[in-house]
Amino acid sequence: MENFNKASTSIKNWAEDDRPREKLSLKGAATLSNAELLAILINNGSKEKSAVELAREILQLGQNNLNELGRLSIGDLKKIKGIGEAKAIIITAALELGRRRQATAALEKKVVKTSNDVAEYLRAIIKDFSFEVFAVLFLNQANRINHFEILSKGGITGTVADPRVILKKALDNSATSIILCHNHPSGNLLPSQADKDLTHKIKEAAKFIDIKVIDHIIVSEDGYYSFADDGNL
Template identity: 75%
Template structure:
C-alpha cells in the first residue's frame, strides 16, 4: 500500500512563489491561476492531496470553464473527494459574488435605456439555472431599477408566475413599471404560447394599478428575446 506523507502534500512546504496566498500577497490576485484562486477558497487539502490538487479536480467538473463551474450544484461539487459541504458552500458563494459583481455593472446605471442593457444583466444572473426561473425588475417613474427578484422557479420546460404575487411586490416597491423576464435552459429564445398568454395576463392586471409592463425578456446563453423589440407586448 502506498504510504502518503501528509507533509509532502501540504502547501506550507512549497516554495513561497508556489503558495497561493503568499503568491497573491507578493504579486497580486491577477497573477494566480483559476485553480490557485480556488485553492484559497478551499483553504486546506485532504490527507492525500493539496488544496490546489482539489481545486484542479473541481475545475475539471466544469470542463475547466468558470461559466460551466457556476452551473454546478452543491452536490455536484461534493463529488470531488475532499470537498465537503462547507467547502462546496464557500465555492458556491464565491461564484455567486462574481455573478452579482458582473450584474451590478448594469444595475448601477441610473436609468434603464434599452432591452440590451437589461438582457446583459439577466444573462449574468439567471442564465446558469438548468431549469426555468421567472424574475421581475421593479422600476420607478424615472425607469431606475428599485429591485430585482426571482418570483418563481420551475422545471426544465417551464415555470408559473402568479400575477398577484408580482403586483403585490410591485406595490411594496412603489414600482410604476415592470420588466418581466425568464430564462430558456434549452437555448431556444422564441416565446411559447404560454409565455405570451402569461405576459398578456400580467399586463392587463397591472393596468388596474397604473403599472406598466415595459418588456418581457427571455434569456439564454445564446442571447435574448425582447417582447417590446419584437412589437408583441
C-alpha cells in the first residue's frame, strides 16, 4: 500500500523553502536537484522516509546517473520499499518523455548528411533497450527525415524486420529513401551475417519501387556502425 498516514514526512509539512513543488514554482525547475525533481513525481513518502529520501534511493539504484536510471524497469524501481506500482509507472513515464524530447530535438526537420547525424539521433532513442529493436528512418527527396518508426522488437538475441512492412511504410510516408537501423544491446557493433542478409534483401526489394536504402546503422552505448561508411551496402 502506498497511501499511509505520514504527517511527519509529507512535503506539505516541511519548511516552505524545502518543499520541491514550492521551490519549483518560486525559483524554476532548473534550481531543483535530481532528487527534488523525482520527489515531485513520487508525491509522498512512506512511513519511514520522505519523498526526497526515496528519490535519493532511486538515484542510487541508477548509480546516480540519469542515463542508467532510464534503463531501470518498473520491477527494478519497485524493489525500493515505499515505491509501488503507481509511483514506478510515473517515474518510468517521466524518463521516457525526457528521452523522447531529446530524440525529437535531433529529429525535427533534420537533413541527413552523414552517418553520424543519424547515429546521434538513434543513440538517443534506442540505445537503452535491453533487447534488439529494428527501426527505419523515412526520408524525402531532400534527405529530410519525414518519419521515424520502430517496426519490430525482439529478444536479446535478435529481431525480425519484414521488408514488406518496411516498404509499405515507406510508400505511406512518401519516402524516396530509407535508413535501416537497429541496436546491439551486447555492445558489439559489428554486423552479423543475418544483419547483412536482411540489409541486402531490403535493398533489392526497394529497387522495384524506386526507393533507395542509403544506410543501415547499428548503435550501442559504445558508438555506431554504418554499412555505407564501411562499404557494405
